[in-house]
Amino acid sequence: MRNARLLASQVRYEQKAFWRNPAAGIFTVGFPIMFLLIFGSTNHSTHVTGNPGVSYDQYLVPAMLAYGLMNSCFTALAIAMTIRRESGILKRIKGTPLPPYIFLGGVIGNSVLISILTTVIVVTIGIAEFGVSMPTHPAAFVVVILIGVVAFCTMGLAVTIFVPNADSAPAIVNGIYLPIIFISGVFFPISNTSILHKIGNVFPVNHFAQSLLATFAGYGPGFGITFREFSVVIIWSIVSLWIAIRRFRWEPRK
């Protein structure tokens, strides 16, 4: 009970710290909206190659969501945590009785809230501006988002291990995530037979985006969640969590 209260208070605190820094808010939530508006307006009413019957907009909305959620959960979280680690904020937390998992829970909770906001805005713009329809399987859509968000957050925590200092954080994190985003076909659909597609399929982003597309556009069988797509996302999140628990650093590198 006390831990639940502590966690809620940590999430509130993280939210406050996040929104007080206007640059962070604009870049994290603003980017997917900006790309949705740009790509949606330039490619309006075209169809997606490889997915006949799906309009580009119907494809673009879940794709921009995949991008936006990875942005707020993986990129923003990894950069912010590296900066906090190097400036000693994490070390200070370690010197208090606050349980580390509650602190990290607060950080992830903050990303979940930002993700929910991003989802609402992106879907609303999609419906209002580009005439896409509401998610076909709303419950499955929400489940996909929540599992993806947790996966990207744990990947964000794990990747900080490989970032030596705060200055290199944006370069390293973007250097990892931009290529993955591109080869995962988030911005432009990639041919199913290409080598890039095969490499991209190792990473969870394409599987996440495909699951989002399937639940959002009602594409594919059942509720749109396929075990094959989902298992990759879940394996990535379990492995990342395992790495993060074992190797996460709370202190700056000397």
Place this chain on the structure above:
Amino acid sequence: MDNAIVVSGLRKSYGDLEALKGIDFTVKTGEVLALLGPNGAGKTTTVEILEGYRKKSAGTVEILGEDPERGGSRYKERVGIVLQECSIDPFLRVVEVLRQRVTFYSRPLDVDEILELTGLVDKRNEKVKRLSGGLQRRLDLALALVGNPEVIFLDEPTTGFDPSARHESWDIIRTLCSQGRTVLLTTHYMDEAQNLADKVVIIAKGQIVAQGTPETLGGRDSAATQITFSISSTADLERCPVTHTVESRENMSLVTIESTSPVEDLSELTKWWLGSGISPGNLNVSQPSLEDMYLRITRDSEAL
């Protein structure tokens, strides 16, 4: 309990490098211990083991009856830590940062009381990034006090302060001790140790090379008193009644006497000055300062 901190046979190795080679000291409840020593001597390693950040390789550490390595959050409830370099979420206000910290502890101090104690009342609604370096350091201390700690660790708490800010911080630390809290601080400022510490420990190359009160450290109280004065004509010195050394300056000579019986020597000197009508300039009688002792001790240990 009489001793708040008991450290014995403390060792720490990083691979082949022995950072601490067996450290022993105790701090009584309500006392201030100053840990001094050159950079790289092992001060921060010692403090970080005591704070619970590092595991010791050998020896025992007992603080408030707990081993910091095993005490976990029960131990962290009872100590306050001010780290050497550590920033605070820049966009939040002073009072917000403190209120957040309050939720971590089961019996915290009142936020207003902390603001009062650390002189941050006027800054309670200021954003952290707008505070000067000195005030941010003050907020560091305020954060360490939130849990109402019995033991406080201060790693170089006043580095970079102007003199008046330093004196204000000393007043705060004295107040904390008068409330029965125990303080362990590291510093490079000898006047800080002199002003605050009940006990001084000097570490060099992972070993304690001297410990005692600031007044008696390294035999400072029994060391020779230095008497210096200047004189315009060296010819007069022929009749000087005490053994001395002379250093020639531009238009005068600087005379130095290392005296083990300063009262007698001064009496002889005054008789000589009055009798021969000499008026010495810049007369100075001094015990070696803590800084002199520190330099002497650490220089000797360099030769080890």
